[in-house]
Amino acid sequence: MKKNNALYLISRIREAANKFIIQELETNGLKGVVPSHGDILMVLYTCEKCTMKELAQKIHRTKATLTVLVDKLIALKLIEKEKSPQDNRVTYIRLTPLGQSYKGIFEKISDELNNKLFKGFSDDETKNLVELLQKTRANIE
Amino acid sequence: MKKNNALYLISRIREAANKFIIQELETNGLKGVVPSHGDILMVLYTCEKCTMKELAQKIHRTKATLTVLVDKLIALKLIEKEKSPQDNRVTYIRLTPLGQSYKGIFEKISDELNNKLFKGFSDDETKNLVELLQKTRANIE
DNA sequence: TTATTATAGTTCGATATCTAACTATTGTCA
DNA sequence: TGACAATAGTTAGATATCGAACTATAATAA
Numbered sequence: 001m002k003k004n005n006a007l008y009l010i011s012r013i014r015e016a017a018n019k020f021i022i023q024e025l026e027t028n029g030l031k032g033v034v035p036s037h038g039d040i041l042m043v044l045y046t047c048e049k050c051t052m053k054e055l056a057q058k059i060h061r062t063k064a065t066l067t068v069l070v071d072k073l074i075a076l077k078l079i080e081k082e083k084s085p086q087d088n089r090v091t092y093i094r095l096t097p098l099g100q101s102y103k104g105i106f107e108k109i110s111d112e113l114n115n116k117l118f119k120g121f122s123d124d125e126t127k128n129l130v131e132l133l134q135k136t137r138a139n140i141e
Numbered sequence: 142m143k144k145n146n147a148l149y150l151i152s153r154i155r156e157a158a159n160k161f162i163i164q165e166l167e168t169n170g171l172k173g174v175v176p177s178h179g180d181i182l183m184v185l186y187t188c189e190k191c192t193m194k195e196l197a198q199k200i201h202r203t204k205a206t207l208t209v210l211v212d213k214l215i216a217l218k219l220i221e222k223e224k225s226p227q228d229n230r231v232t233y234i235r236l237t238p239l240g241q242s243y244k245g246i247f248e249k250i251s252d253e254l255n256n257k258l259f260k261g262f263s264d265d266e267t268k269n270l271v272e273l274l275q276k277t278r279a280n281i282e
Numbered sequence: 283t284t285a286t287t288a289t290a291g292t293t294c295g296a297t298a299t300c301t302a303a304c305t306a307t308t309g310t311c312a
Numbered sequence: 313t314g315a316c317a318a319t320a321g322t323t324a325g326a327t328a329t330c331g332a333a334c335t336a337t338a339a340t341a342a
Contacts, residue, residue, distance in 0.1 A: 005271055006255075006258070006259070006267070006270055006271050006274055007154075007155075007158055007254070007255065007258065009271065009274035009275060009277075009278050010151050010154055010155050010158075010274065011155055011201075012201070012278050012282065013148075013151055013274065013277050013278050013281060014148075014151050014152055014155050015201065016278070016281040016282045017148055017151075017281060020281065032327090034327085034328070036328070036329090051290080051291095052290070052291060052292095053289085053290065053291080060152075060153070060156065061328090061329075061330090062329075062330060062331080063290075063291060063292085064291090064292075064293080064294095064329080064330065064331075064332095065328065065329050065330070066291090067291070067292060067293085068327080068328070068329080069328080069329095072327090072328095087289095087290085087337075087338070088290095088336080088337055088338085089289065089290040089291070089336070089337045089338070090289095090290065090291085090337095091290075091291070113148070114147075114148065116280055116281060117147070117148065117277050117280055117281050118147070118277065118280070119280050120276070120280070121273075121276070125273060125276075126147070128269065128273065129147055129270070129273040129274075129277070130146055130147050130150065132262075132266060132269065132270040132273070133147055133150035133151065133154065133270075134150060135261070135262070135266075136150075136154050136258050136259065136270070137150050137153050137154050137157070139257055139258055139259070139260050139261070140154060140157040140158060140161065140257060140258050141153065141157045173296095173297090175297085175298070177298070177299090192320080192321095193320070193321060193322095194319085194320060194321080202298090202299075202300095203299075203300065203301080204320075204321060204322085205299080205300070205301080205302095205321090205322075205323080205324095206298065206299050206300070207321090208321070208322060208323085209297080209298070209299080210298080210299095213297090213298095228307075228308070228319095228320085229306080229307055229308085229320095230306070230307045230308070230319065230320040230321070231307095231319095231320060231321085232320075232321070283342100284341100284342090285340100285341085285342085286339100286340080286341080286342095287338100287339080287340075287341090288337100288338080288339070288340090289336100289337080289338075289339090290335100290336085290337080290338100291334100291335085291336085291337105292333105292334080292335080292336100293332105293333085293334070293335095294331105294332085294333080294334090295330105295331095295332095295333105296329100296330085296331095297328100297329085297330085298327100298328085298329080298330105299326100299327085299328080299329100300325100300326085300327085300328105301324105301325095301326090302323105302324085302325090303322105303323085303324080303325105304321105304322080304323070304324090305320100305321085305322080305323095306319100306320085306321085306322100307318100307319080307320080307321105308317100308318080308319075308320100309316100309317080309318070309319090310315100310316085310317075310318090311314100311315090311316090311317100312313100312314095312315090312316105
């Protein structure tokens with residue numbers, strides 16, 4: 001019973017987490033950067049070079065949305081575009097040196113957020129939560 | 142370890158759930174209605190009459206956002222506004238008969254969603270999940 | 283080789299969402 | 313009572329987001 005509470009809690013947690021991220025980014029000099037921008041940069045911190053299509057899939061946004069997000073990150077000089085020489089339809093996205101320089105900050109914010117979210121959780125509890133969420137996700141996706 | 146996975150899963154679940162709700166609403170003749178609109182109506186199914194301020198708090202949106210959402214539901218003839226006679230600043234929102242008539246559909250969609258999300262969950266698992274999510278929420282909000 | 287189909291990315295129009303500024307009304311206190 | 317503060321709601325401007333339509337390029341098939 002009270003299953004419906006779980007989804008409500010999920011929504012509240014996600015919104016609070018997003019708020020935390022936005023706040024921390026601003027504190028670290030990245031005003032106007034939202035979690036989706038962070039997602040893009042986090043992908044590029046492990047990927048080096050990525051097409052628009054791949055990026056869109058990895059951050060779970062449409063290509064149309066990604067175009068807007070990428071434009072903003074370019075305006076902030078954090079990433080740049082590069083045409084593929086092999087296939088003129090393809091655009092690669094990569095970090096600028098400035099974008100690279102923020103790697104530590106993004107990792108720090110990510111760590112802080114997770115420490116905050118799961119403060120006081122035993123290893124078992126964390127494991128349990130992840131398993132239950134995986135099961136839930138498999139049911140709905 | 143892998144704590145960061147939990148928040149990722151939370152985001153995925155929430156988005157899939159929203160997609161499910163939008164899809165089901167459309168199937169039931171409510172095209173263009175999004176979860177936030179559903180939240181408003183669900184509040185009104187238990188509340189009868191509600192000020193803009195109360196509604197905004199209950200659905201966790203700002204008053205500015207609520208104004209837009211309410212305008213749309215009025216355009217769909219699902220709710221209506223009424224000035225408070227006691228306090229001219231206050232606006233009450235209430236369901237129209239048409240809005241009332243959708244009560245069963247919203248409850249059905251909510252039930253279906255929860256059944257789908259937690260299909261195969263034992264009572265213990267559900268309880269466990271809710272408790273862990275409550276603990277997470279308390280940490281971040 | 284040419285016509286058709288598929289793919290990558292952008293643009294357009296719509297909408298939910300926010301913050302900040304605003305209007306209008308009510309409450310308070312000196 | 314009259315000025316100032318508080319409160320309810322809207323408006324304005326910005327942005328993330330989406331689906332649909334579009335452009336340009338590549339691949340395939342006849």
